[in-house]
Amino acid sequence: MTDMTNPDTSRRVPASQQPMTVPAPGNPEAIGAAVSVNIDGLDVKVPLGTTILNAAKQAGIKIPTLCHHPDLCVAGVCRICSVEVEGQRTLQASCSFPVTTPIKVKTHTQKVRQARRHILDLMLSEHCGDCYTCGRNGNCELQTLAKEYGVDSFRFGHVEKPVHEIDRSSYSVVRDNNKCILCRRCVRTCLDLQEVGTIEVLGRSHQSHIGTFLDKPLGDVVCINCGQCINRCPTGALRANDQTDEVWAAIEDPKKHVVIQTAPSPRAAIGECFGMEPGTAMTFELNTALKMAGFDQVFDTNFSADLTILEEGTELLLRLKQALLLREPGAVFPQFTSCSPGWIKYLEHFYPEYIPNLSTAKSPQQMFGAVIKTYYAEKQGIDPKDIVTVALMPCSAKKFECNRPEMADSGHKDVDFGLTTRELAKMISEAGIDLPRLPKSDFDSPFGTPSGSGVIFGATGGVMEAALRTVIELVVGVKVEDLFEHADIKPVRGFEGVRYVELAIPQVGPVPDLLKPLFPSWDFLKGATLKVAIAHGTANAKKVMEDIKAGGQFSKCHFIEFMGCPGGCLGGGGQPIPTTPEIRQARAKAIYAEDSAYEIRKSHENPDVLKLYTEFLTEGPCGHKSHKLLHTDYTPRGKYIE
């Protein structure tokens, strides 16, 4: 969770090869060598190798940037951050110039201002589109700079007609190269931060553009739909596929019963779209807003998150039973989580041979959809074909997931629409609703009892923590609180890319009724040590997968949580823009605070889930009906496309 800026700014270094910890700014003595730099007359002491940009930040001096992003390695291509360095013939890009000797820097001389204005004018000459008609109007870095630098005319002309075709082939990501300013943040996100490599710069000079393999449509190439590129695009060149019109149409249709489930991460972030500080949870205000907007029912995705824990956890226990008790050779370990659709598609493309390791449990979004169109429909006496299920997710890959052909086990499309946090914020604004000032209201029954374990799914390590809370209580037979203060399993929390935790099972308790049909006793687990790991962001997933392939430490794990996005869902590709390590940390704080505030903190104590097993899934977790509705299979896709 640090600024990934590498002191060696000459080479592009993939995330997995970057040093993970950089000394905190403001503490230059911490790593020894410090150097002083004079910026606009102010003296600052910084660690050797700090860029001028970061030194200026420390001195409280703002230098404009476009291609720079705190999550990404340095590019130094837009040149908007150019400054004068005494003794240098040319201007220097402050984002990439490391301070190694005491230097004097001037950030706003006539030369510098003229150059920045020229650079902006050049970008605008190639940037096609009206601000009015752009989804990023009001949240565009180019627009902001144009204002700051007093752009009053297009000095070097302006493209009037779009040159590039808009690529709408993907369920998740829309690419509009007409608005692209070639800062290459998306490329560095995809190639270096996520290590997927869907997009690269193609062509040379002014023919250069961001493209895919052979310039094929995004929907046809190896893309995991994580949307991290969208979150880091300074303009409107990348956006999520917008489905708000379809959702409005469903709301307006009197024959349709429109149900929305809200995931924890959007609730912790949507306030940012309304000018609130990052980390302000809007969970219960949002319930009010959604009702005002016209949704018939508002449910909490926590319900199906808890359901996921029971299904996925039972699956893990079954695998352990197969290996430890029955000594069957077929048990596949480690079991991988399956909640993150970005991660799923990543594995299907890059490690299809590991599909048997994936939990067959659907993601909470999809489980909820299946439950709504069966159990809920039955209970309410509504024809499932008249139900429209909408999911508010922090994620662009969820749009692809709900459109997977196999996701129709209820007999209908389980989830009709996946909305991103940004899309819902737009709907709320469109409806004239002032979210921050709304009164709070509760979720609707029958899935209205919130639990803390479901909430923390939003943060990296959250699924693991929720699973461990349940395993400790159901298997070990002790209270989580007895082992971890306030039931906070801190070892699995945090933002380090890969984490590894061992949990000894010195004793076992009685098998709870819910699981008795599957497990006569827990004796086979007595004395075992549960080895688990957590990885977030596909670059970190790659590290773990390569280790598993090589038979390393992680191949000995029993259970690994993988999240496609850095930080987990709270850093998802559908979340408010911008994203920075600090913003993600603030969202995580909000999520853990919400968990802490709930009375019910453990998935197996969620009364609505237990009721579902008594009334509907009567064979219990991983039973026949569960398998039909709540589990799925995967598609080996491979790296090669046709």
Place this chain on the structure above:
Amino acid sequence: MSSIQTYTQATPEAGLKRALGMSRPDIIHEMNESGLKGRGGAGFPVGGKWNFAASAKSEKKYIICNADEGEPGTFKDRVVLQEHADLVFEGMTIAAKAVSAKEGIIFLRGEYTDLREHLEATLARRREQKLLGRDILGSGVDFDIRVFIGAGAYICGEETALIECLEGFRGEPRNRPPYPVNTGFNGHPSVVNNVETLASAACIMGKGADWWKTMGTAKSTGMKLFSISGDCAKPGVYEFDLGVTVADILKEVGGEGAKAVQVGGASGRCIPPSEFARSIAYEDIPTGGGSLIVFGQQRDMLDVLENFMDFFGDESCGQCTPCRVGNLKLLEGVKLLRAGKCSMSYLKELCALGETMQIASKCGLGQSSPNAFLSVVTHFRDEIMGRTFSQA
């Protein structure tokens, strides 16, 4: 056609033999004494570059010969490689001894593939002669050279783009600092020298720095090769001492009465007759890569300029904004001038843009591509502004 006297007269391997018997600091000292500067265009002192690489700490170091001769109007390196390849490899081996590098790479321009066979044969013969490989001439020095063929991008002549290309990436310049002498090929210290630089270095080691300094001026020592083309009677590769005037060269090549001379290739400057008395030296008109293109009286300077800007419009790597879009805007400006549609105020704006490109572009390409535009606008203003719609 070629008459590279200095290279022809050099005693084969004299420089290498002498260098093998010298200490590393002494070799670098000799290079510093000679005052030899990089002949590729940037003019960085060779001894200084070798010294940086020599003092960098690393298990591996590389000597890279930049044979990506792509500057329009420049062809002297091709002749050197054809006729004096041994001298180039000798220079690389001396550099290797100076910085203790074990591997050398010659980055050959994609269009020069026909030279490969000759170079490989020369390398093979040198290996047989114990001039390359393990324990060169019994000195204990190990060094070998391989040939790498570029893919034809002009930008790969820029040393960091060249290194990116060697590593298998898009040929695009890196951020500097750090410089290749510290962080070069695969992250190791690398000396990147031009073909001619290395050949001259070998001559200097053979005959000594004092001999080299008898040629040229105090600040621009030695001889320099020039690729001369255009409207002259005897185009070709010439050797002149630095400090030679433009007029002297024109006389030698039969280009008297020229309307203009482009010194330093497309990225160089356009010199009008009023400045033909000036000399070509680091302290006066920079040599660039040593190319002179002669334009006769009949030439339309806008044709000349459009040709150059068209070239940069194609060859910018597209990475940084000033170069990617700036060159396009200058090219469009030339077309407006031809059509008689460029106002004085827009021309002024374009000149200011050119000045921004010179200081704000990421690498030497964008920093020098506006030179031709700015010098033609300065020296031939009447000619280029006088167009009417009908002449378009």
